[in-house]
Amino acid sequence: MHRGVFVRYERCLGCRSCQLACAVSHTRAGTLAEALLQGEAGGRRLFVDQVGAVKAPSVCRHCEEAYCVAACPAGAMWKRPDGVVTNAGSLHQCVGCWMCVMACPFGVISRGPGGQAVKCDQECLDGDGLPACVKACPTRALVFTTMEEFEAGRRRAALQGAAATASGGR
């Protein structure tokens, strides 16, 4: 089962450390200076939106039947055997037609520098196999896990919450 980045919305403070770390990890030199120099033009791979009172990170889900893969007329966007959806390392070069930007209902593919689309490619995993965004998150709102584990974790948390309430709570 392949792992992805999941969000515990209730923990997000909207500090955008994830965005910054993502940008840095995708610069050639891996430096903050280079990331800042590119700024917006670097193309975002994840977003943090303000939804009412909630800060809501948007991350790529590496969909099973990915919309971006189906929409790519160049044959560049593909789902790697390890489950990662990316326009790098496939049969063809991305030509910057931006159909994937339009196809992604989560809005997490961007027009990148150099005329190619950029998106989460998990090319940022560290020695422990953690993505840069997850590692950078100070509140651990982002977790790198499988869907099954994530859902199980949520259920456990919900049950514990219910049990606490039933026993009078604190």
Place this chain on the structure above:
Amino acid sequence: MRRFLIIGNGAAGLAAAEAIRGDAGRAGGDDITIVSDEPHPAYSRCLIPGVVAGELGFEALSLRPPGFYGSLGFKTLFGRRVTGIDSARHRVILENGTGLEYDALLLATGARPAPAGVPGSESPGVFSLRTYEDATRIAAAAEEASSAVVVGGGLVGLKAAVALRKRGLKVTVVVKSPWILSKQLDRWGAVLVQEALAALGIGFIFGQNPAEFAQKRGRLMGVRLEDGARLAAGLVIVGKGVVPEVRLAREAGINVAAGVLVDRHLRTSAPGVYAAGDCCEVSDLVTGERSPSALWTLAVEQGRLAGLNMAGRAAPYEGGLTRLNTVEFGGIPVASAGLVTARGNGFQELSRSARGAYRKIILKDGRLVGAVLVGDISRAGVYAALIRRRAVVEGLEPELLSARMGANHFPGALAALAGGPAVPQALEKMES
């Protein structure tokens, strides 16, 4: 063993063949034959302007790796034309008289360029841009020409114009509408794009159609416009849109309007015969109006669903957005989905421009029905998904206009799309 026959090896035909095979792959055992009058393995039609520009060769256009057809056990008849369908006897006839029997047939015959319909259209030097062969012929002709006229300010015409310009030709685009990309953009968006194209050195003439392609001793001399003006040109590309390729269907007595008519399961009026892609007419999800399909994304989706239906795995087609485009000209990216202008009462248009970027949304009864993004196309997919899902966006207009909105604003409508994890209560409440 069932016999599946697919006419057309484009986006729709390819997607259908793969869907019929499904997860079983080659082991599926069904007999799948793909016929195409183009001699090549499937390639990306959208990228052929790169061939005109001399930037891409066939390899770069191919959609599947070498050996693909064999690996999935597809039989291919490429470079062969189907000349007739005998739907009563479940047979198609090839040019050379061979008959092929089928249990299920897919018409994925695409579209062909709409003719200019003026004298001289058959002159050497007058082209349309639809196939790889067209592109190579234009590239060869461009070697000999110093100036070109492109007829039509749509996507294909403008892509052709940019390609010719890259080769150093003087290029003039003749547009009947008051602005370019009139199907994709409103006037303001179009002006931004036109400026970018003008900066590349492309000229424009508006409000005109050609009246004649003038030739002299078998050579193209130029174009005479409706108003009598003459433009010298050694090369003309006609980009006046496409018409669905329906000849086979019509002659077989299959119901056809502007395109082949299909039901929710992409079945035509003839038993066992399906249709998908540019040859079809579909209803637009926003307007409910029928129009030719004419988009890559729709062709892939319809092809896949047609394949599933043909294989007996019932998969209804919910319809699509017949306007959904992205493009970039001269460093200006463009994305547009759904309506580009209000259509009278009950519609609301809101727009915002800042730092060279223009963003417009069109609402009806609190629902998003159109979006035009020029210069900054970030989050474009969220707009398209909201339009497709008929999501209520009332109250979120500022976010929509500033691109500060994502799928999380619409958890019920969008977040579950990928079968992703449940979204928290706090977010769910946000949705109307």
